[in-house]
Amino acid sequence: MAKSLGIRGRVIGLAMVPVAIIGILLMFLLIRGKIDDLDQSLHTRAIAIARQLAPATEYGVASGNVEVLQNLLEKAAIEPDVRGVAVFASDGRWLAQVGLGTWTNPQEAGMPADRIYQAEYPDRLVYYAPITRTEVAVDDFNPAGATVERPASQSHLLGWVGLDVSRSATIRSQREAIVRSLAVLLAGLGVSLTLAWRIGRQITRPILALTHTVSRIGEGHLDERVEATGQAELGVLQRGVNHMAAHLQTMQDQMQEKIDRATARLVYQASHDALTGLINRREFEQRLERTLLSALQQGREHALCYMDLDQFKVINDSCGHAAGDELLRQLALLLKSNLRERDTLARLGGDEFALLLENCSLADALEVADVFRAEVQRFRFKWGDRIFSVGMSVGMVAINAESGTAASLMSAADAACYVAKDHGRNQIHVYESRDSDLARHRGEMQWVTRIQRALEEQRLRLSWQDIRRADGAAEAVRHVELLLRMIDEDGGEILPMAFIPAAERYSIMPALDSWVIEETLRLCRRYLAARRERNCLFAVNLSGASLKDPAFRRMLLTSLEDNPALGPHLCFEITETAAIGNLAVVNEFIEAMRAFGCRFALDDFGSGLSSFTYLKNLKVDYLKIDGAFVRDIAVNPVDRSMVDAIHRIGHQMGLKTVAEYVESDQVLALLREIGVDYVQGSGIHQPQPLEALCQEP
Numbered sequence: 001m002a003k004s005l006g007i008r009g010r011v012i013g014l015a016m017v018p019v020a021i022i023g024i025l026l027m028f029l030l031i032r033g034k035i036d037d038l039d040q041s042l043h044t045r046a047i048a049i050a051r052q053l054a055p056a057t058e059y060g061v062a063s064g065n066v067e068v069l070q071n072l073l074e075k076a077a078i079e080p081d082v083r084g085v086a087v088f089a090s091d092g093r094w095l096a097q098v099g100l101g102t103w104t105n106p107q108e109a110g111m112p113a114d115r116i117y118q119a120e121y122p123d124r125l126v127y128y129a130p131i132t133r134t135e136v137a138v139d140d141f142n143p144a145g146a147t148v149e150r151p152a153s154q155s156h157l158l159g160w161v162g163l164d165v166s167r168s169a170t171i172r173s174q175r176e177a178i179v180r181s182l183a184v185l186l187a188g189l190g191v192s193l194t195l196a197w198r199i200g201r202q203i204t205r206p207i208l209a210l211t212h213t214v215s216r217i218g219e220g221h222l223d224e225r226v227e228a229t230g231q232a233e234l235g236v237l238q239r240g241v242n243h244m245a246a247h248l249q250t251m252q253d254q255m256q257e258k259i260d261r262a263t264a265r266l267v268y269q270a271s272h273d274a275l276t277g278l279i280n281r282r283e284f285e286q287r288l289e290r291t292l293l294s295a296l297q298q299g300r301e302h303a304l305c306y307m308d309l310d311q312f313k314v315i316n317d318s319c320g321h322a323a324g325d326e327l328l329r330q331l332a333l334l335l336k337s338n339l340r341e342r343d344t345l346a347r348l349g350g351d352e353f354a355l356l357l358e359n360c361s362l363a364d365a366l367e368v369a370d371v372f373r374a375e376v377q378r379f380r381f382k383w384g385d386r387i388f389s390v391g392m393s394v395g396m397v398a399i400n401a402e403s404g405t406a407a408s409l410m411s412a413a414d415a416a417c418y419v420a421k422d423h424g425r426n427q428i429h430v431y432e433s434r435d436s437d438l439a440r441h442r443g444e445m446q447w448v449t450r451i452q453r454a455l456e457e458q459r460l461r462l463s464w465q466d467i468r469r470a471d472g473a474a475e476a477v478r479h480v481e482l483l484l485r486m487i488d489e490d491g492g493e494i495l496p497m498a499f500i501p502a503a504e505r506y507s508i509m510p511a512l513d514s515w516v517i518e519e520t521l522r523l524c525r526r527y528l529a530a531r532r533e534r535n536c537l538f539a540v541n542l543s544g545a546s547l548k549d550p551a552f553r554r555m556l557l558t559s560l561e562d563n564p565a566l567g568p569h570l571c572f573e574i575t576e577t578a579a580i581g582n583l584a585v586v587n588e589f590i591e592a593m594r595a596f597g598c599r600f601a602l603d604d605f606g607s608g609l610s611s612f613t614y615l616k617n618l619k620v621d622y623l624k625i626d627g628a629f630v631r632d633i634a635v636n637p638v639d640r641s642m643v644d645a646i647h648r649i650g651h652q653m654g655l656k657t658v659a660e661y662v663e664s665d666q667v668l669a670l671l672r673e674i675g676v677d678y679v680q681g682s683g684i685h686q687p688q689p690l691e692a693l694c695q696e697p
Contacts, residue, residue, distance in 0.1 A: 019192045027185045034177040038170050042081065042125065043118075046165045049079055050116050050129035053161050057087055061131050061158045066096055073098040081169055083124060086162040087131070101126070101164035113157040123171075127163040132156060210238060217241070222249035266645050269638060273347040275325055276332035284346035284354055288406045291358055295399050302358050302399035303365030306413035307372070309351040310391035310425040315381070323383045324351075327390070334375055340368075354413070362398045362430065369394050369428050377426060391426030393417055398430075447502035451486070455511060459487040462519055464693045466685035467539065467658060470668070470676050481539040481573070481680065482520055483687050484512065509543040510552045516540060521559055523690065524566045536693075539571040539601060544578030547585055553592075560596045567596030571622070573603040579618055590619050601658065606646050616653065623650040625676070627661030634666045644674050651675075 053076050060069035073085040077098045084101030088094055092107030103126075104119070111117045111128045119126040133156045213226040222245055228238040271283035279287075294300050309331070316324035328351065335345055335353065344356040355372065357365045376392040395416025397409055416431035423429065454460055467479040486494040503509050520540050527536055546552045560567055572593065579586050579602060590600055601622035602615070606629055615623075625646050633640040643659065650657045659671050662681035671679055 019196075020189060023185050023188055023192075027181050031178050031181050034181075035174050038173050038177070042165065042167065042170045045081075046125055046127055046163060047116060049076060049082070050127045050161065050163045053085070053163065054129040054131050057131055057161050058133060058158060061087060061089065061095065062133055069096040070098065076163075081166050082163065083166045084162075084164040086164075087159060088162065089159045090157050095159065099164070101162065103162050103164075104128075106160040106162070111160055121167075123167055125165045125167060127165070128160045129163070130160055131158045133158050206238075210241065213245075214241060217245050217248070222252055262645075266641065270642060276328055276347050278332055278336075278353075279344065279346045281346065281348045281354075284344065284348065284356070285406055285410070287344050288356060288409065291356060292399055292403060292406055292409065294358075295403060296401055299401055300359055301361055302356065303360050303362060304397050304399055304409055304413045305355040305357070305365070305369050305372075306348075306395040306397075306410070306417040307353040307355060308393050308395075308417050308421065309353075309376070310393055310421070311388070312351040312390065315383070315388050315390070319383050319386070326383070327381050327388075330381065331376065331379065331390075334379055335372060338371055338375060343368075354410075362396075365396060365398075366428065366430070369396060373426065373428060393420040393425050394428040395420055396428060396430045447499050448506050448508065450488075451499055451503055451508055451512070454486050455515060460512075460515055460519075461485045461487055461493075462516065462523070462690045463687040464690055465680060465687045467678050467680045468684055470659070470672050470679045476534065478534045478536045479539065479571075479678070480536060480693065481541075482516065482523075482690075484516055484541075504543065504545060507545060509545040510549045513542055513546040514552060514555060517556060517559065520570070521563060521566055523693075524569050525563065527693075528565070528569070535569065537569055537571050537599070539573050541573045541603065542578075544575065544582060547574065547578055547582055547589060553589060557592060560593070560598075564596055567593070567598050571599040571601055573601045573624065575603045576605050576626075583617060586618065594619070604660075606642060615649070621656060622658050622678070623655045624658040624660055624680075627659075627681070630659045630667065630671070630681075631661045631663065633670050634664070640670065640674075643671070643676070647674055647676050 053072070056072055057069055060066070060072065069087050073087065073096055076082065076085045082099065084097065084099030086094060086097040086101055086103050088103075088106050090107065092105040094103070097103075106117075106128050111130070113130045113132070115130070117128040119128075210226050213224050216224040224245060225242050226238050228235055228242065271279055273280045288304065291302050295302055312324065312327070315327055328347070332345075332347065332353075335355075339345055340357075342358045344358070346354045346356075348354050355369070357368055360368065373392050373394055376390060379390065381388045381390065395413045395418070397403075397412045397416060399409060403409055412431045416429045420427045420429040461484075463483045463485055464480045465483060467481055469475060484496050486496075486499055488494055500509075503512055517540065520538055524536075524538060570593075574586060593600070599622070600618075600620040601624050602618060602620045603624045604626045605615075605623050606626040623646065625643055629639045629642045629646075631639075633643055647657045656677045658678040658680060659676045660680050662668055662671065662679045663683040665683070668679060668683065
């Protein structure tokens, strides 16, 4: 426990522990004394009442006058805390009683005749005082005629008087005393804690500030500095830490400056349109995904507008592409000037724009879109001596908890825009999704049924595709990716993109991935049992849903615990989206699998450059560059720059890079020039049934 306390906690504890111990002891003694005093006070008062009442009732008992006794008892019962009073004869008979009381027969109980007897109960005290008749000798020969009490007087027992006293008031007073004492103790401890905290803060503040600064510097915040307040050893340490941090920051700034400039340029180019400066389609779709997620999880309402310029082709054809580009730049500035702070405007391509209105109802979105449409309608474009007017057709779709995917929203907005054009252009049309949603839902539910039937009827198959060295060199270990296929009822092969979206939407991916894992382990055992000349590394795709499923992870761990020799022959491919969305789970999974010798590849990397910041936290071996960049590097210099940047960053982190979708010799040549380690695609090797792999030497 002491190891977990900081310096300030130890100082405060050192100050507080003696105070707390002394305070508790004093409180204990105070409460104990108070309780004893209250009990003694009640006892003394009850004894006094009993002693006074016993001789007072002597006449009534001796004469048998119950009325006198009753009157005396009623007066005695008026006293505080008296519950009841009773008088008993010497043979134990009850003579009179006032108030409550449960009495014991004094004669049968053998009550003493020479003193008051006390019986104690949790809520009351009962006293039995003896009633005696005192005989006094009188000297008739006394000349003065006075009565003289002689020492030889004798007393005779007439009975007992019983007194029942309630302890409730005393108990209540005791409790109040305890509460008051506790309040005083807590107040004292609070004041002591405050003083101890202030003193501890004064003592430990410089040390804690230094500790915090060193911790922040260790985390990479090299601009952190500690205030130099000391002159002795502490001051020397503070100045030394500041000097060290300044030196490290200077070195880091010099090393990072060129990388930052290049990375910033690439990031901006990847997310923005070069012509208008607006964000591009890829970045817009990512923001749309986040907005859709907030609608699904938080019930928020947004709107998406798909905007297409009217008569743009006329300007392009009559004045050239330079005029069209200038028109787009001017319209982009015009539209940006009408944006609210939380809105997003993007150029999707050509003369198509998209507007994302966050936290906006459909009615408000219609007003905003109409302002944009009217501004474009009033705008006049001058090119040379010619002046043009343009319009804008807008398709709008609501984004709420019932919306589908981002792709379906974009498709719906695009369809609504075409409807606006068909209705005469320069209009706004709101998309009604009931029919299309029903059709999509039915289609996906059909796929769910087909997937479940395929699992039950064993109509899933694995194909394989080589992953080869880009330079053509042979390797001792063959590297292949296993690809999932479904066989339909007629024996035809169904590619995964036809049924994977429905499986992901309706949480069937863990079942599919479990089947793939079982088949892969069976294949791996079979391949190793054949003792082939070349070992094989099997790459298996895992979905985000499976990574988040504890049952799936337990199944995989159990399978490898039963077959630990298979681990070095497995490489798990996880997508960039799944990795970033479940970073803690993925890292835990990677650590567990690495214990068996498994390797990992980050698939489809580059679809979101924001993931560069996450890459350093993922312990993967291979970086698979998204095929969307690789496919067109022969004709698109931006895609080529992206592939080059991803490759260089991967190498700096010690990762092997793999380019997907290599479909031509020209693309392969460019990848070799860049220095990519591995290539994969139909231009390298066409996927084959698994039997072909098992038959090869």
